[in-house]
Amino acid sequence: MTEEKKSTSKEKPSSEGRGTLFDKFLNGIETLGNKLPDPAMLFFILLVIVWVLSAVLSPIDFGEVHPRTGEELLVQNQLTGENLADFLANMVNTFVLFAPLGIVLVAMLGVGVAEHSGWIDAGLKKLLNFTPKMLLTPMLILIAIVSHTAADAGYVLVIPLGGVIFYAAGRHPLAGIAAAFAGVSGGFSANFIPSAIDPLLMSFTLEAAQILNPDMALNPINNWYFTSASCLLIVTVGWYITDKIVEPRLEGIEIDGDEDEMPQMESVTDRESRAFWWGFIAMIMGILGLVLWAYPADSALRGPDMVNPEIQSLVSFEAPLMQAIVPLIFVLLLIPGVVYGFVSGKYSSSKDMIDNMTKSMESMGYYIVMAFFCALFIDAFSKSNIGLLVALKGANFLQALALPGQVTIVGIILLSAFVNLLVGSASAKWALIAPIFVPMLMQLGISPDLTQAAYRVGDSVSNIITPLLPYFPLVVVFCQRYVKNTGIGTLISMMLPYALIFLVTWTIFLLVYWAIGIPLSFEAYYTYPAGG
Numbered sequence: 093m094t095e096e097k098k099s100t101s102k103e104k105p106s107s108e109g110r111g112t113l114f115d116k117f118l119n120g121i122e123t124l125g126n127k128l129p130d131p132a133m134l135f136f137i138l139l140v141i142v143w144v145l146s147a148v149l150s151p152i153d154f155g156e157v158h159p160r161t162g163e164e165l166l167v168q169n170q171l172t173g174e175n176l177a178d179f180l181a182n183m184v185n186t187f188v189l190f191a192p193l194g195i196v197l198v199a200m201l202g203v204g205v206a207e208h209s210g211w212i213d214a215g216l217k218k219l220l221n222f223t224p225k226m227l228l229t230p231m232l233i234l235i236a237i238v239s240h241t242a243a244d245a246g247y248v249l250v251i252p253l254g255g256v257i258f259y260a261a262g263r264h265p266l267a268g269i270a271a272a273f274a275g276v277s278g279g280f281s282a283n284f285i286p287s288a289i290d291p292l293l294m295s296f297t298l299e300a301a302q303i304l305n306p307d308m309a310l311n312p313i314n315n316w317y318f319t320s321a322s323c324l325l326i327v328t329v330g331w332y333i334t335d336k337i338v339e340p341r342l343e344g345i346e347i348d349g350d351e352d353e354m355p356q357m358e359s360v361t362d363r364e365s366r367a368f369w370w371g372f373i374a375m376i377m378g379i380l381g382l383v384l385w386a387y388p389a390d391s392a393l394r395g396p397d398m399v400n401p402e403i404q405s406l407v408s409f410e411a412p413l414m415q416a417i418v419p420l421i422f423v424l425l426l427i428p429g430v431v432y433g434f435v436s437g438k439y440s441s442s443k444d445m446i447d448n449m450t451k452s453m454e455s456m457g458y459y460i461v462m463a464f465f466c467a468l469f470i471d472a473f474s475k476s477n478i479g480l481l482v483a484l485k486g487a488n489f490l491q492a493l494a495l496p497g498q499v500t501i502v503g504i505i506l507l508s509a510f511v512n513l514l515v516g517s518a519s520a521k522w523a524l525i526a527p528i529f530v531p532m533l534m535q536l537g538i539s540p541d542l543t544q545a546a547y548r549v550g551d552s553v554s555n556i557i558t559p560l561l562p563y564f565p566l567v568v569v570f571c572q573r574y575v576k577n578t579g580i581g582t583l584i585s586m587m588l589p590y591a592l593i594f595l596v597t598w599t600i601f602l603l604v605y606w607a608i609g610i611p612l613s614f615e616a617y618y619t620y621p622a623g624g
Contacts, residue, residue, distance in 0.1 A: 115341060121585040131565055131580055132458075135465035139472055146170040146476040156484045158524075165484060167477050175475075183468065190467035192247075192562040195418050197456060199248040202422035204452020205429035205445055209438055212253070212429075214368040216260050217360050228261055229271055233330045236275025237323055240283045246276035247563040249421060252570045265347065265574040266586065267339040271330060273567055274590040277555040279326035281548035286313045291397075293544060296523045300530035301540040314541045315548060316613040318605060325601050329593060337589045349574040367436035371428030378427050382420065386413055455573070462565040470560065479514040480524055486511060487528040497538050498603060501546045504529055505599050508550025513558045522547055534620045541616040542606065549602055553594040556587040 128134055150169035158165045169175065187193070206212050223231060232254050239246030251272045258268025291312040301308040360368070386393045386406055395410035397403040406413050429448070433439030473479060490503045511521055526547075533543045555561055559580055571578035606618060 118341065118585045118588060121581060121588060124581060128580055131559070131568055132462045132465050134559070134580065135462065135469045135565075139465065139469040142469065142472050142476055142478065143170045145478060146472075149478070154481060154485070156481060156488075158480075158484075165477060165481060167481060168475055170472050170476055179468075179472070186471045187464050187467045190463055190470075190562070192566065193460070193463050193467070196248050196459065196463075196563075196566055197453070198418050199421050200452050200456055201449050202425035202429070203249065203252070205433075205448045206425040207429075208448035208451055209429040209433035209445075210364065210436060211368060211371045211432035212256070213260075214360050214364050214432070215372070216253075216257055218365075218368065219257075225261055225263075228257060228263070228268075229334045230327050230331045232257060232268060232271050233275035233279070233327045233334075234323070236272045237279050237282055237326060238285060239276055240280060240285075240287055240289070246272070247566060248418075250276055251567060252573075255570060255574060259347075259574065264339055264342040264345070266342050266345065266571055266578070266582075267334055269567065269570055270338050270586045270590070271334040273556055273587060274330045274333070274594075275326065277561065277563070278553055278587070278590050278594050279322070279330065280552040280555060281315075282319055282322035282326040282552070284320035284323050286316055290314075290316070290319075293522055293548070296526045297530055297540045297544045300526035301534065303527060304531040304534050308540070310540060311613055311615040314613050314616040315545045317610065317616075318545050318602070318612045319548070321605065321610070322598065322601065325598060326594070329597050330590065333589050333593055338586055342586075345575055347574050348576050349572070364436050367432045370435045371432035374431045375424055375428040378424050382424075456569070458572070459566055459569045462569075466562065466565055470562065473514075473560075479511070482514055483511040483521065483524055484528075487525045491528060491532050497533070497536050498606075500533065500536065501538070501542070501602070501606075502599060504543065504546045505550035505595070505602075508547050509554040509595060512551055512554045513560065521551065537619055539617045539620045539622070541612050542618050545602060545612055549598045550595075553591050553598060557584050557591045559584075 129137060146167055147169045149167040152167070154165070154167075156165040157163065170179070203212075232250075236246055236250045236254070239250045251269055254268035254270075254272030255265035256268070258271075259265035294310055294312050294314055297314075298308060298310045301310065385391060389404060391404070391406075393411065393413040393416075394404035394406055395412060395414075397405040405411055430439070430445055433444060433448075439445060486507045490500070490507055493500075493503070495503060508521070508525075511525070522544075526544075529547070530540045530543050534540065558564065564580075564583070568578060568580065568583055571583060575582070609618070612618070
């Protein structure tokens with residue numbers, strides 16, 4: 093970090109106590125949130141709270157039946173001798189098998205080589221040479237949205253790059269992280285490229301619809317037109333929030349991270365430029381080889397399609413290509429990083445590459461500690477059934493109100509957004525509440541396609557403000573790279589404007605989209621029966 097940047101950030105006045113009422117509200121959220129214990133300790137405290145609550149609530153009969161299994165849904169006491177023994181016996185597996193942990197560490201090995209060798213830095217400087225500064229925000233959000241196609245790749249690749257891009261452009265890096273996080277997670281259901289999540293959610297929708305109509309059939313990408321159109325909304329609204337609300341609030345926050353970890357704005361030398369293009373060509377050759385491998389109908393990278401198992405698909409969850417996304421990120425970033433390192437003269441032996449990987453893992457130490465406690469908490473919360481019980485109670489309450497169709501759609505969005513604070517997995521939540529919502533709205537004349545679209549809106553907008561999101565601690569670590577005292581409160585206060593404004597604008601967008609009658613997708617309908 094240059095001395096000029098250091099002094100500039102120190103001269104900026106604190107935003108505390110000034111600005112609009114909304115600014116003061118966000119400042120209060122940040123202050124309150126940052127008074128919470130260290131994130132790792134907070135997850136431990138939440139674990140203890142879940143244990144106690146599960147013991148208190150377990151004797152109570154809430155009168156709920158699991159809609160998928162038909163069994164009585166009870167809170168499971170996690171303080172019984174049997175469950176505590178199971179907790180201790182499986183503690184290592186709970187941590188090691190915590191899904192984000194392996195994804196983050198493997199991907200960061202490749203990112204570390206590409207970053208610390210200088211290839212990413214050189215590429216960003218070239219990008220900034222021809223990208224207008226005012227268009228950096230929408231470009232970043234659009235890239236974040238497209239990253240949904242590659243499963244959770246956006247969390248470990250696009251979000252940290254958001255900070256790097258903004259810092260290199262002379263803007264506050266936390267604003268870049270916030271914009272990327274908003275696109276990757278807050279706009280999770282906005283994407284013009286179909287991904288594996290589309291047929292997965294549809295499969296639960298179809299199963300729920302067949303409760304009422306056993307002959308029901310649905311298009312696997314039954315929300316594609318709507319999710320594609322939603323990209324324009326998320327990019328536009330996210331652009332406004334970042335530049336007009338979030339970044340101005342960050343003016344008083346000093347950038348005090350490790351200077352060696354941040355990109356500098358020195359010009360790219362001829363040798364570095366040549367090394368960058370050789371690395372880029374090597375990566376393109378790797379991608380081309382992957383395309384040629386995946387293209388044949390009988391490619392080993394294909395798997396059975398979820399809707400028609402006789403078809404071999406590249407985007408089904410069973411496809412090896414989808415399961416290999418993170419290793420592919422590792423390889424496709426490792427290749428250009430190594431090529432750049434040797435061509436630019438940064439590398440003199442393979443040890444330099446290993447040193448870059450080691451440096452990348454050193455920066456992940458704090459995340460690993462947080463992930464340990466986070467994994468234990470999420471596992472206990474899931475086993476206790478507390479989150480599922482809240483979801484069912486909310487769904488049944490909404491059903492009992494018997495509201496008009498449009499109001500019920502808004503209710504589904506709000507309930508989904510709330511339940512998302514407690515149950516992270518999009519498919520797990522939909523598997524639970526789809527059997528309630530889908531048949532209920534079919535009887536009101538609303539199609540399963542529209543009900544699913546409403547769920548996807550609610551499921552996306554609150555991702556960015558829930559510490560229960562498995563990648564939330566990772567985003568905190570990315571922020572601490574630039575502002576050392578970043579806490580949960582800082583991140584929530586940054587992301588709250590996105591969550592609230594996305595919730596309102598996306599809900600209105602769906603209602604207007606519905607009122608105009610723009611198709612949700614091909615062979616997807618608003619009414620049930622179709623055309624009714």
